[in-house]
Amino acid sequence: QQQVKQSPQSLIVQKGGIPIINCAYENTAFDYFPWYQQFPGKGPALLIAIRPDVSEKKEGRFTISFNKSAKQFSLHIMDSQPGDSATYFCAASTGSGAGSYQLTFGKGTKLSVIP
């Protein structure tokens, strides 16, 4: 059972465009939603994270939008650059109890930003 569904699988945008990656979750116990960026041959690196008590969080050119009722969240990258070309993963974890330290990842979105 896939608990975090991510789309699209791949995305190509022009430099300066605003790619949007979407994730949906099923487990209502999830209360922490990070996004990770992964370059080829490297491990995932934490980009930005949000909790369900806010609907939006911005850090630099990266914005997370969160819709608790729809159980969906998305990543927007403003003024995208070729250096943003990477695979992006959404993830989720629960707040307490067994497994609260585990991250459940989506399948990833490969983003290509064309100069």
Added chain:
Amino acid sequence: GAGVSQSPRYKVAKRGQDVALRCDPISGHVSLFWYQQALGQGPEFLTYFQNEAQLDKSGLPSDRFFAERPEGSVSTLKIQRTQQEDSAVYLCASSQMSVRANYGYTFGSGTRLTVV
């Protein structure tokens, strides 16, 4: 060290061979995690250590997989009698805090295991 170090970076094993993958976490980090990342997929949780104690091994796919962290620092993931389906990148991550993924992991670059 400055980051999480994993070795070897690449490992090719013949089916049925045993392998050992090493992880050196960031110095002083209490928590250590192993994840498995199949090609084109997101990482999947394998096991969690708090210091030397293995608190969760629910993600280990079979009894051929074994992990240890005897002194609460370096960890080894061992896979016995490797099978082709074991081919994946094995990621190690560490965290300063004792619990909760939301304090942020630091991942290593992984070990790419190919079973032929």
